[in-house]
Amino acid sequence: MRKGSQIVLECLRAEGVDLVFGYPGGAIMPLYDALAGSGVRHILTRHEQGAVFAAEGYARVTGKVGVAMATSGPGATNLVTGIADAKMDSVPLVCLTGQVRSALIGSDAFQETDVFGLTLSMTKWSRLVKSIQEIPEVIAEGFHWAQSGRPGPVVIDIPTDMLKASIEFSGPVTFRAHARPADAKAEPAFTDTVIALLQQAKKPVVLVGAGAKLSGAIPELRQLLDQLNLPTFATVHGLGAVEPELPYYLGMVGMHGTRAANMALHETDLLLVFGARLDDRVTGDPSRFAPDAKIVHFEIDPGQLDRVRPCQLPVIGDLAETVPAFQTELRRASLPDFSGWRAAACGPERAELDPRGLAQPTIRLLDELFSRLPENSVIVADVGQHQMWAAQRYHSSSPRGFITSGGLGAMGFALPAAIGIQLAKPETTVLCVSGDGGIQMNIQELATIRRLGLPIKTVIIDNKYLGMVRQWQQLFYKRNYAETDLSDNPDFVEIAKAYRIPGFRLNEDAMREYPVARETGDQLDRFLTSTEPELLVFDCHPEANVYPMVPAGAALSEMLFEEE
Amino acid sequence: MRILTAASRRGIETPYVQAEPCGHEHKVTLRMEVNQRQLGQLSRDWYAIVDVMDVHPAIAMQAIGEQTRTARTIPATTPHPPAPAVSSSDPVGQQALA
Numbered sequence: 001m002r003k004g005s006q007i008v009l010e011c012l013r014a015e016g017v018d019l020v021f022g023y024p025g026g027a028i029m030p031l032y033d034a035l036a037g038s039g040v041r042h043i044l045t046r047h048e049q050g051a052v053f054a055a056e057g058y059a060r061v062t063g064k065v066g067v068a069m070a071t072s073g074p075g076a077t078n079l080v081t082g083i084a085d086a087k088m089d090s091v092p093l094v095c096l097t098g099q100v101r102s103a104l105i106g107s108d109a110f111q112e113t114d115v116f117g118l119t120l121s122m123t124k125w126s127r128l129v130k131s132i133q134e135i136p137e138v139i140a141e142g143f144h145w146a147q148s149g150r151p152g153p154v155v156i157d158i159p160t161d162m163l164k165a166s167i168e169f170s171g172p173v174t175f176r177a178h179a180r181p182a183d184a185k186a187e188p189a190f191t192d193t194v195i196a197l198l199q200q201a202k203k204p205v206v207l208v209g210a211g212a213k214l215s216g217a218i219p220e221l222r223q224l225l226d227q228l229n230l231p232t233f234a235t236v237h238g239l240g241a242v243e244p245e246l247p248y249y250l251g252m253v254g255m256h257g258t259r260a261a262n263m264a265l266h267e268t269d270l271l272l273v274f275g276a277r278l279d280d281r282v283t284g285d286p287s288r289f290a291p292d293a294k295i296v297h298f299e300i301d302p303g304q305l306d307r308v309r310p311c312q313l314p315v316i317g318d319l320a321e322t323v324p325a326f327q328t329e330l331r332r333a334s335l336p337d338f339s340g341w342r343a344a345a346c347g348p349e350r351a352e353l354d355p356r357g358l359a360q361p362t363i364r365l366l367d368e369l370f371s372r373l374p375e376n377s378v379i380v381a382d383v384g385q386h387q388m389w390a391a392q393r394y395h396s397s398s399p400r401g402f403i404t405s406g407g408l409g410a411m412g413f414a415l416p417a418a419i420g421i422q423l424a425k426p427e428t429t430v431l432c433v434s435g436d437g438g439i440q441m442n443i444q445e446l447a448t449i450r451r452l453g454l455p456i457k458t459v460i461i462d463n464k465y466l467g468m469v470r471q472w473q474q475l476f477y478k479r480n481y482a483e484t485d486l487s488d489n490p491d492f493v494e495i496a497k498a499y500r501i502p503g504f505r506l507n508e509d510a511m512r513e514y515p516v517a518r519e520t521g522d523q524l525d526r527f528l529t530s531t532e533p534e535l536l537v538f539d540c541h542p543e544a545n546v547y548p549m550v551p552a553g554a555a556l557s558e559m560l561f562e563e564e
Numbered sequence: 565m566r567i568l569t570a571a572s573r574r575g576i577e578t579p580y581v582q583a584e585p586c587g588h589e590h591k592v593t594l595r596m597e598v599n600q601r602q603l604g605q606l607s608r609d610w611y612a613i614v615d616v617m618d619v620h621p622a623i624a625m626q627a628i629g630e631q632t633r634t635a636r637t638i639p640a641t642t643p644h645p646p647a648p649a650v651s652s653s654d655p656v657g658q659q660a661l662a
Contacts, residue, residue, distance in 0.1 A: 121569040125614050145614050180617050189651030196652045196661055294660065296649075303612030306604065312660040316648040 002169035004132045004162045005034035008096065011139040013039050014172035017067050019058065019423060020096075021051040023078075025071025026111055028098025030163035043423065043452070046444035048075050050416035052082025052095065053442070057420030059091050060403050061378060063214070065146050066420065069096040073111030076157070077118070081410050083153045084122040088407025089237065090214060092151035094142050099128065102159040115157045124152030132162045140175040148177070150301035151214060185317040191329035193313055194272070194296055198333075201270035201294075203341045204230050207253060207282075210237035210406075211275015211300060213399045215319035221274060224327045228272075230338060231345035233261035235276050236391050236406045243397040248346060254282040255550045256388040262548070262556040264345040265290055273297045273311075275319055277304040279407065280552075288555035298322050359389065359544035361511035362461055366393045368516060369431060369459065372528050377429040378403060378421050382414035382438035384468040386461040388546045390433045412441025415458065419445060422454045429457070429528060436462040436489050446499040449533045456533050460492050463540040471545045475560065496535040503535035567592055567616070570609035574602060589617055 002010070008031060012020070021043045024032045035042050045051040052068040059066030070079050076097040086093040100109040116128040125145040127138045135158070142154040198204055206228060212221050218241055225232055225242060233253040234242055242249050250261040265271070271293045276282065278297075283289035286308045297304075297311035298319060305314045315322050366389055370379070379394060381387040381404040394402045403421060405413040418432040439460050449456055461467075466484040473481050496503035504527075510520045527534055548559040571578050571594070580595035598606065603621055610619045651657050 117565070120565050121573055149614075177614075178617075186648045187651065189654075190649035190657075192652040193649055193654075193657035193660055196657075200661070296660075301612065302648075303608045305608075307608060313649045313656070 001166040003030065003034065003164060003166050004135055004158070005030040005164070006038070007132070007135045007167075007169050008139065008158065008163070009034055009038040009040050010169070011136050011172045012067065015065065015139070015143045017065070019043065020067040020069055021045055021054040021058070021420065022069035022096075023048045023051055023071070023075060025073075025075045025098065027072035027100055027160040028069060028075070028096075028158075028163070029071075030160060031069065031096070031098065031158075042069075043419070043448070045416060045419070045448050047442065048078035049081055049412065050419075050442050050445045050448065052079045052093070053085075053410075053413050053416035054420035054423075054445075054448075055093055055095075056082055056086055056091050056413075057380065057403060057417030058424045059086075059093055059151075059420070060089075060417070061400050061421045062424045063092075063216070063400070065092040065094055065143055067094050067096065069098075071098045071111065072100050072115070072160075073113045075111075076115040077113055080119060080122070081408070083119055083155065085405050085408040085410045085413065086153035087122045087124065089405065090151050090210060091153065092147040093153040094146050095153065095155045097155065097157045098163070099157045099159040101161045102130075103161070105159065115155060119155045122153070123155050126155040127157070129156065129158045129162055132165045132167050135162070136169075136171075136173045137175065140173050144175045144177060150211075150304075186315045186322055188325050190313070190315050190322075191326050194315070194326060195329060195333045195335075197270055197294060197296060197313065198335050201336075203264075203268045203345075204228075204270035204272065204338065205264050205268040205345070206230050206232040206272045206274065207235070207265070207276055208232065208238040208241045208274050209235045209276025211298075211319055212238060212241040213275075215275060215300070215323075217318075217320040217323050218399050220323045220327060221319065224323055224330070227327065227330050228335075229342065230272075231260075231264045231268075231342055233257065233265065235282055236402075236404065238276060239391060239394050239402045240396055240399045244395040245397075248342060250346060252391055254556075255284070255552075256392065256546050256548065257550075257556075258392075259548055259559060259561075260345065260347065262550065262559055266555065266557040267345075268293045271295045273299070274323070275299065277301075278308045280308070281406075283308050284550045284556045284558075285553055291555075358541040359385075359546065361508035362386070362538065362540045362544060363389055363393060364511040364516075365459075365461075365506070365538050366390055366433070368511070368521070368524055369528065370394065370396075372524055373431060374429055377401065377431060378425065379431050379433060380404065380414045380418045380421055382432075382434040383409045383411045384435045384438060384466070385463070385471065385544070385546050386433050386435045386467070386540075388468075389461075392546075411435075411438040413438070415439060415442050415456075416445045416448075418456045418458070419448055419452070419454060422456050423452070430455075431528070432456055432458040434458065434460050435467060436460055436464060436486055436492070437466045439492070443495065446496060446501055446533075446535075450499050450501055454533055455531050457528055457536070458534070459536045459538060461540045462489065462492065462537050463542050463544060464489055465542055467540075467544070468546070470543075471549075474543065474545070475549070476551065492535065492537045501533045501535055503537065505537045505539065507539040508541060566613045567594070567610055570606055570613075571596060574605070576602065576606075 055066030493503035
């Protein structure tokens with residue numbers, strides 16, 4: 001005989017899970033009671049949102065399913081932001097929530113919420129378990145959907161009585177999905193059409209998104225890009241998929257993308273998209289997005305096609321299959337000479353990204369830190385100005401080396417995500433870049449970091465504002481800085497000290513000298529190489545802005561380079 | 565349920581929902597007033613639901629002189645799922661090259 005809680009844990013082990021993140025409470029206590037000796041290590045965060053972001057960090061950096069668990073009611077509702085985040089960014093995630101006893105469901109019992117109902121629109125799949133017998137099937141199916149096709153979040157809500165009850169258990173099961181009649185994939189002959197489109201084109205370009213990493217087809221894609229030798233750029237989640245030093249690579253595209261990438265995308269007549277969903281931060285005004293272009297969209301999820309702009313040629317399938325097929329045929333094809341277009345598109349980047357220079361010391365700090373990082377380090381950025389500066393300055397070819405909440409833009413993501421990343425990659429340097437707003441949304445996770453002794457390096461870019469909102473207020477709301485002032489921030493170094501984490505502060509003057517003063521360089525070296533967690537607070541100018549910037553609703557060609 | 569949240573997130577009223585067995589599956593019929601863009605969005609969202617087997621949008625047309633509405637399946641303009649790329653001689657390929 002096995003209890004439901006033991007069955008859950010055995011099924012998790014069968015799915016390869018050895019690490020979960022969570023926070024206990026009434027309805028899920030039986031599962032916690034069964035943890036000891038189960039082979040599943042539990043990481044206690046200090047808030048359920050910390051648990052789900054940590055699970056996401058683990059999943060994003062490994063490609064494996066991240067698991068978070070919480071109790072019913074407030075425990076489950078605190079997971080919701082992470083679930084929505086995983087949906088937007090295609091993160092394989094399974095959330096296990098305790099639910100009140102089956103007999104009490106619907107009675108407004110203590111700590112009862114309709115978790116199934118409230119997460120319906122943001123999960124890829126979910127179930128409220130109705131009998132102990134179905135636990136193995138539900139867990140197997142949940143893990144299947146979390147990681148198949150376009151990955152996403154799954155919620156499994158288990159009433160506490162089913163965790164307590166016992167049955168004869170014959171072992172975990174496997175799940176096989178039925179094929180859908182409409183799940184058509186591109187036929188190999190699609191390559192004829194793409195090549196014919198390339199032969200017609202004068203200004204073709206390539207956009208690389210997160211799908212390139214998720215498919216595991218980075219080597220094949222890189223070979224294909226070399227074959228194509230076309231102006232190429234990446235979304236924020238595509239960073240690292242393309243080797244940044246390549247002469248045809250133009251950097252990040254979109255709202256805070258490079259001038260060269262945005263202009264090439266605006267001028268192109270043929271856009272090849274590999275695994276990007278073309279959201280509004282990438283396209284700007286959809287009606288003026290790549291206005292002269294035909295679009296060939298390589299995409300695993302047919303649900304993402306034609307969302308913003310109709311594509312002329314949908315190539316449906318896993319990039320791991322479609323890219324090699326295209327590569328093979330491309331070797332036999334003869335393409336026009338695009339060298340003139342390439343030279344025009346890949347010209348020198350406009351140097352004065354921030355003419356007023358207010359952001360320069362911060363950018364300099366990021367450059368100094370990033371250049372000191374060992375290969376295959378992971379940078380995890382929170383949400384806001386520092387996120388975009390970090391993305392702009394990220395010049396690594398490590399595909400899973402830049403982690404951030406891109407689609408949902410959830411402040412508070414970085415610190416707990418860094419915990420999941422560091423646990424997944426104990427030998428890797430993990431640099432968490434946050435802002436003074438975002439860090440305070442999950443600052444309690446410093447306690448988790450301290451307890452586990454994780455050597456996470458946290459940088460707070462402290463401009464004493466909710467910086468990105470303030471930037472928009474400056475540019476589009478006549479400097480009406482409504483409720484974005486954080487000038488009474490606490491002393492973050494002292495807070496870290498209270499968690500027994502050492503910290504220090506640098507101001508902008510430290511980044512004005514070139515090269516940086518020896519003492520400053522030594523401080524940064526020591527910071528990045530110490531085996532203990534540590535915090536660096538950097539005083540950023542309150543009115544430093546991220547440029548270039550495409551205003552919301554503008555075309556990509558309408559970038560701002562300074563306040564107008 | 566996920567079928568309905570695709571409509572509710574867009575504030576689209578769904579005055580008629582019918583679910584009935586259809587072989588080993590279920591057939592769900594919804595009636596709602598949508599424009600072409602919403603129809604495309606809904607079709608994509610519905611198709612993205614992992615246990616939805618297929619989506620068949622239909623359009624209700626007000627026939628001239630008739631009091632009742634009749635339904636017909638949208639022919640070539642069905643918004644989703646799109647036909648995947650095949651070859652340059654295929655209609656999808658030819659349309660892309662046109």
